Amino acid sequence: MSQFADFIGSAHTIEFVPGEVIFAEGALADGCMYVLLEGGIQLGRQGKVLEEVGEGGVFGELALIDNGPRSATAKATAPGKLAVISGERFRELILRNPSFALEIMRLLARRIRFHLRP
Amino acid sequence: MSQFADFIGSAHTIEFVPGEVIFAEGALADGCMYVLLEGGIQLGRQGKVLEEVGEGGVFGELALIDNGPRSATAKATAPGKLAVISGERFRELILRNPSFALEIMRLLARRIRFHLRP
Numbered sequence: 001m002s003q004f005a006d007f008i009g010s011a012h013t014i015e016f017v018p019g020e021v022i023f024a025e026g027a028l029a030d031g032c033m034y035v036l037l038e039g040g041i042q043l044g045r046q047g048k049v050l051e052e053v054g055e056g057g058v059f060g061e062l063a064l065i066d067n068g069p070r071s072a073t074a075k076a077t078a079p080g081k082l083a084v085i086s087g088e089r090f091r092e093l094i095l096r097n098p099s100f101a102l103e104i105m106r107l108l109a110r111r112i113r114f115h116l117r118p
Numbered sequence: 119m120s121q122f123a124d125f126i127g128s129a130h131t132i133e134f135v136p137g138e139v140i141f142a143e144g145a146l147a148d149g150c151m152y153v154l155l156e157g158g159i160q161l162g163r164q165g166k167v168l169e170e171v172g173e174g175g176v177f178g179e180l181a182l183i184d185n186g187p188r189s190a191t192a193k194a195t196a197p198g199k200l201a202v203i204s205g206e207r208f209r210e211l212i213l214r215n216p217s218f219a220l221e222i223m224r225l226l227a228r229r230i231r232f233h234l235r236p
Binding site (some may be wrong): 071106 | 155183224230
């Protein structure tokens, strides 16, 4: 998992407790993605676990990019903290750091390959 | 479909005839993606049609991004011409034009949503 935390600099952070839902599958997006700074987040869809996000990992980027509804539910599995990245901040990060853009593309590519697995 | 052709400037181009295979599912990637300038390309996987790429559309970006094998076969359905974008040129385009990066992300997001459809 790439360490996205290195890219984001100062950001608005939110603390969470286990069981807390950061966003729910199907919800209209708030235009933000999240970087997990501490703790654990599980991504699930239609009752199945898609991914355990590790510290430094990103989630919620899909709805930020295409303004679609949340494709998965993000639920805390351990107490922790996340950084909130708005759409505006996201575009700023891409402008300032092309490596960030490439890392996000690699993350999206990984999600596509996940769906293509046999 | 976004007009990627507007972004790429001058590029190495290749002409093709109907039935020609640009790349085959499972092939080790040559590190290039393609912008369709004229004609038609069909993307297929495991015998199923995934997408008809229109003029101005991009294909082959997944393997360029993650260096994995080709996830689909790209076959010409009409005579045409494509522009070849190497990995180096891809990074240059991102550096020079963050809007190009965002368009590629939107394309990847569209591919993820395609796999998530009911």
